[in-house]
Amino acid sequence: MTTLSAAAPRVRPLAGVGQSLSLAWRGLVQIRHNPMELGDLSFQPIMFVLLFTYLFGGAISGDPQAYLPFMLPGIIVQSGLMATMNTGMGLSIDLHKGFFDRLQSLPIARWAPLAGRVISDTVKQGWSMFILLATGYAIGFRATQGVLGILGAFGLMLAFALLVSWFAVFIGTIAKEPEQVMMYGFTAIFPLSFLSNAYVPTHTLPWWLQAFVKINPVTQLSDAMRGLLTGGPVLDHALYGLLGGLVFAVIFAPLALVRLKRR
Amino acid sequence: MTNAILAEGLVKRFGQTTALNGVDLAVRQGTVLGLLGPNGAGKTTAVRILATLLRPDAGRATVGGLDVVRDAHRVRGLIGLTGQYASVDESLTGSENLRLIGRLHGFDRGAAKARAAELLRDFRLEDAADRAAKTYSGGMRRRLDLAASLVARPQLLFLDEPTTGLDPRARADVWDIARELVASGVSVLLTTQYLDEADQLADEIVVIDHGRVIAGGTPDELKRQTGAQTLAVRPALESDVDKVRAVVAELAASPELAGGVVTAQVTDPTVLPVVVRRLDDAGVAIAELALRTSTLDEVFLALTGHRAEQEEEIRA
Ligand SMILES: Nc1ncnc2c1ncn2[C@@H]1O[C@H](COP(=O)(O)OP(=O)(O)OP(=O)(O)O)[C@@H](O)[C@H]1O
Numbered sequence: 192m193t194t195l196s197a198a199a200p201r202v203r204p205l206a207g208v209g210q211s212l213s214l215a216w217r218g219l220v221q222i223r224h225n226p227m228e229l230g231d232l233s234f235q236p237i238m239f240v241l242l243f244t245y246l247f248g249g250a251i252s253g254d255p256q257a258y259l260p261f262m263l264p265g266i267i268v269q270s271g272l273m274a275t276m277n278t279g280m281g282l283s284i285d286l287h288k289g290f291f292d293r294l295q296s297l298p299i300a301r302w303a304p305l306a307g308r309v310i311s312d313t314v315k316q317g318w319s320m321f322i323l324l325a326t327g328y329a330i331g332f333r334a335t336q337g338v339l340g341i342l343g344a345f346g347l348m349l350a351f352a353l354l355v356s357w358f359a360v361f362i363g364t365i366a367k368e369p370e371q372v373m374m375y376g377f378t379a380i381f382p383l384s385f386l387s388n389a390y391v392p393t394h395t396l397p398w399w400l401q402a403f404v405k406i407n408p409v410t411q412l413s414d415a416m417r418g419l420l421t422g423g424p425v426l427d428h429a430l431y432g433l434l435g436g437l438v439f440a441v442i443f444a445p446l447a448l449v450r451l452k453r454r
Numbered sequence: 455m456t457n458a459i460l461a462e463g464l465v466k467r468f469g470q471t472t473a474l475n476g477v478d479l480a481v482r483q484g485t486v487l488g489l490l491g492p493n494g495a496g497k498t499t500a501v502r503i504l505a506t507l508l509r510p511d512a513g514r515a516t517v518g519g520l521d522v523v524r525d526a527h528r529v530r531g532l533i534g535l536t537g538q539y540a541s542v543d544e545s546l547t548g549s550e551n552l553r554l555i556g557r558l559h560g561f562d563r564g565a566a567k568a569r570a571a572e573l574l575r576d577f578r579l580e581d582a583a584d585r586a587a588k589t590y591s592g593g594m595r596r597r598l599d600l601a602a603s604l605v606a607r608p609q610l611l612f613l614d615e616p617t618t619g620l621d622p623r624a625r626a627d628v629w630d631i632a633r634e635l636v637a638s639g640v641s642v643l644l645t646t647q648y649l650d651e652a653d654q655l656a657d658e659i660v661v662i663d664h665g666r667v668i669a670g671g672t673p674d675e676l677k678r679q680t681g682a683q684t685l686a687v688r689p690a691l692e693s694d695v696d697k698v699r700a701v702v703a704e705l706a707a708s709p710e711l712a713g714g715v716v717t718a719q720v721t722d723p724t725v726l727p728v729v730v731r732r733l734d735d736a737g738v739a740i741a742e743l744a745l746r747t748s749t750l751d752e753v754f755l756a757l758t759g760h761r762a763e764q765e766e767e768i769r770a
């Protein structure tokens with residue numbers, strides 16, 4: 192028979208959404224049994240905000256309180272970017288433990304396992320960002336652009352993370368073991384997040400470094416985040432930053448999907 | 455329809471490696487087919503194709519009468535898969551694992567919970583139901599894995615090396631579960647490197663090596679097909695083994711010596727009195743003398759000229 196499989200039933204899209212939500216539930220309920228992850232999601236953000244503010248604030252801005260409004264939007268972008276690697280790590284663990292095979296052998300939508308993971312990781316991202324902001328508030332940070340500004344900041348960050356997580360998914364599919372994901376990921380993401388104006392004003396850098404920092408989407412996104420939280424131009428920076436994220440997605444989404452299909 | 459699974463000419467290549475090189479298989483409804491082969495023979499690759507996880511490069515296969523490529527989604531509704539490495543989510547509890555699978559099969563919350571409770575009871579995991587699976591022993595994890603593949607009561611089950619790495623007690627547990635399932639009408643494709651496991655569980659056995667089927671039949675047929683009965687002689691004095699080996703060598707090809715016992719494959723049962731007479735003539739006192747049906751280990755040796763490699767890969 193050479194007829195196409197038009198008649199073969201597939202998963203209805205709505206059922207696929209339900210399956211994705213079940214798998215997202217899995218990603219969230221895990222936290223209960225894994226205190227390490229709770230620490231990663233909650234204590235690490237608190238620690239970083241306090242550390243950067245009081246350790247570097249004086250040196251960089253002359254005063255921690257002056258540094259906080261500059262740094263907090265930057266740290267939000269930077270830790271959001273780092274956290275995308277968790278998506279790749281989780282995927283890699285599923286691939287190596289055979290759990291991914293189990294899911295693929297179930298009568299569910301092919302995209303549900305990935306979608307479920309991304310949904311739960313997005314919720315975790317949102318939580319970490321909330322903790323960063325709350326910690327900032329506790330030590331004197333104030334968002335001046337109202338609720339819309341804050342919602343915009345969440346939206347922008349989560350959208351950017353969603354685009355970049357295709358890179359993490361790709362790393363997850365090529366890593367020989369889950370530990371490698373963090374290694375590859377940090378190698379790529381560390382320079383990207385630190386060679387930006389997330390923590391230091393661009394004009395303090397040598398000219399050749401400025402050249403890179405200015406075109407780095409993390410810089411643009413940090414500036415957009417500053418605009419949304421404490422005032423200043425937003426749109427151009429946000430679009431530029433998202434365009435950077437889109438480049439990641441356009442390159443790595445097809446590569447990742449091919450890797451997943453041809454295992 | 456009498457074949458639960460039918461595969462014809464399956465070929466699968468990974469780069470330079472040909473994992474399957476034209477494999478035919480048939481699992482009759484309600485029976486166990488044992489797919490037997492050493493490391494790297496292609497067992498897992500065959501299972502993954504039949505469970506719709508891989509597409510074959512050539513050949514075709516049906517599961518429950520449905521094509522595994524064209525009708526993959528419907529095939530997934532019929533099968534249960536217990537992969538080679540117990541594939542549960544280790545950071546979820548036993549109960550959460552089973553409820554998740556239930557939900558993914560389309561059970562509502564209540565039904566998923568009830569089915570999970572039922573399986574946890576059947577598989578003696580009630581006490582561990584609310585503990586993270588990473589705290590389970592190997593045997594418990596295997597049982598949870600089996601339970602997870604049975605959530606939707608599949609009529610067709612794939613068991614890929616279900617007892618590799620388990621202690622004898624946990625192995626016997628898995629065997630009992632498999633027997634019960636078959637008794638209730640489930641068809642099973644079992645892969646194993648343990649020859650006694652295939653002998654114990656399988657109605658029919660297919661032996662594969664380097665991606666090719668090298669023999670097939672019922673366990674007894676297989677033993678007969680290789681012509682093999684095994685003659686085993688243990689002299690009363692360990693120092694006599696060389697004399698014994700010399701005598702046996704006159705009557706059968708390539709006798710082997712292991713643990714003070716000389717064994718050789720023979721086809722003609724009438725050698726027995728001859729052996730006794732010649733050993734007597736040579737003045738050898740015999741502690742043990744037997745003519746028995748060959749084990750599958752010996753069958754494998756006769757078929758491939760090399761022993762089934764039993765070394766286990768160290769994988770987490
Ligand atoms: N995804 C893959 N990529 C590359 N090579 C593979 C892949 N899967 C299997 N192989 C190769 O195909 C051959 C058959 O592998 P397979 O896993 O099917 O063997 P097996 O009989 O299950 O072995 P084992 O007893 O070790 O589980 C091996 O040489 C293996 O290295």
Ligand SMILES: [Mg+2]
Binds near residue numbers: 499614
């Ligand atoms: Mg295998």
